[in-house]
Amino acid sequence: MAGFARGKRRKLIGNVLTYVGLVTLFLVFVFPLLWIVGISLKTREQIFTNPPVFFWVPTFENYVQVLTQSDFLASFGNSLMVTTASVTLSLLIGIPASYTFARFRFPGQSVAMITLLIMRMLPPVAILLPLFVLFKAVGLSNTLASVIIAYTTFSLPLIVWVMKDYFANLPKELEEAAYIDGASRMLAFRKIVLPLARPGIVTAAILSLLLAWNDFIFAAILTNNATRTSPVLLASYAGGETGTNWGAITASGVLVVIPVIIFSMIVQKHLVQGLSSGTVK
Amino acid sequence: MASVQMTGVRKSFGAVDVIHSLDLKIEDGAFVALVGPSGCGKSTLLRMIAGLEETTGGEISIGSRVVNELTPRERNIAMVFQNYALYPHMTVAENMGFNLKLAKKSQAEIETRVAEAARMLGLTPLLDRRPSQLSGGQRQRVAMGRAVVRNPQVFLFDEPLSNLDAKLRVQMRTEIKALHQKVRTTSVYVTHDQIEAMTLADHIVVMHGGRIEQQGHPMELYRKPANLFVAGFIGTPAMNFVEAIGGSDDRGPLARLSGGEAIRVDGVRLEEGRPVTLGFRPEHLTARGSGTRLTGSARFVEPTGALTHVTFDVGGRDIVAVVDGENQVTAGEAFEATVPADLVHVFDRQSGARLNAL
């Protein structure tokens, strides 16, 4: 019985630790977000009140301002555009590429994988400057296309490294069983491999989405006022002749975070692991 | 339905030769069991017939078509994988109906055929489950079901019953036999279980190290094993082997054990002094009857019910005999049995080849 009691105490300690961890995480990750939401709902005067007010009547004037007076909608549209396009493109190229890496042996394979990894490990600037020159040469400066290409280049290595392992871990017999059942290679890929690789694909999609949606440095250099994305616009609210416009920054910040939250909620149920358990003994 | 013919078939993985120039003809409608020790290339051979593994050399035909260059789909074969390979994202019913669906059969037909296979395999209550919610034996039956819903040219089974309990295995064996008698589809069946091979197959192929040691009707392999390997592999409990020196006296050929006992043999001419290995099956040692008498003390007595296995000591060698379960044999006491001359197998000690007439 002593063992049982001790087990119970250990469980209690475990629970306490879990909650301490959760609260810490909450404070670290969620509190700043709530603070920003708070600021975005204050008037300019309330923002600068010291000590800060904790209870006030929320105002939407900052939101009205960014949604009507500034270039917010245009940049938001640009962000949506480059993100959707680069994620789609990355997945379209990255999934077949990583499947090939996982299932076929060909000369130069490991060199190719290492090259991809090195590309990802270089500081973005090292890729950015050559890209800038290149886009200028081919007449793509200041276009959305140039940003899309840059993001795709940058997220492909990520996708290939994540997905290759995923595909390699799917038992090969599953595809073979599909061939025996009368599927072509393509059909087996679509009906067996892709559904089973879904958690991996979702992970890859999230990674490349965050990369594109949150990027500042590529967009800052590759775009102009017409093609800039939300992070670039947000940065322009800082400084300026009227001082930093905290209301606008926080309001657009909140607006920019919303799509990410919606996306996460949509895809999180696909992240369930262990889908392939029970297939082979 | 179709015959399967392999001529000079070879397979290497890189530098490792796994199948060495193998010839095998499987008649249309036959049920062939492929047996052999682990790693001898049984699965590889099945996979080559299925088209999952490229042939390094030689030719494989199914029916009148050479299939070397055909995809599995074009070969129209059904296969039960050694490790099941069930689709984890599909239910049992979807797993079993996948082929029919790809073949664009009507929903009604798919349901009928899946239901029938499920009934035969005892899977009816499990049709809506996912593979991860099944036990090992249930998964194995689903893998089986995926094959039997089809109407293929050839069935390939890779140890399909290995994970079932004894009772279910016997039951499934009967089902497979009944199915084959009904549809008469050419079947190749890999198994480790001799009883399974003997009872199901009308032709057994014994493989060893990527070669065929012997093939033929089950009883033929049992009665006239072509070499030591087959003799030791077919039959349970395994054949007794003793080393002896060939010779003869005025009554005919015999072989002398090192202790001086002479065992009379039949159907073979033995020159004086030739080293041989004698083999005789435990079940052929009888308490009474004509033949050479072997005596010794019983070392172990293992009753199995109807029969009792007795291990007794003959001049320092352990010999196993199978006697009627009603016989009273006690460990430590004297035991004797006779070996009829015509049931003694004589093998060349060097090459292992059978010396008695085939």
Ligand SMILES: Nc1ncnc2c1ncn2[C@@H]1O[C@H](COP(=O)(O)OP(=O)(O)OP(=O)(O)O)[C@@H](O)[C@H]1O
């Ligand atoms: N992909 C492969 N690459 C290299 N060697 C392989 C490969 N597949 C099988 N082998 C080798 O080929 C030989 C035959 O393997 P196979 O799976 O056909 O044996 P098996 O007779 O089915 O054995 P078991 O009864 O254990 O299933 C083994 O020695 C194995 O190590």
Ligand SMILES: [Mg+2]
């Ligand atoms: Mg095998």
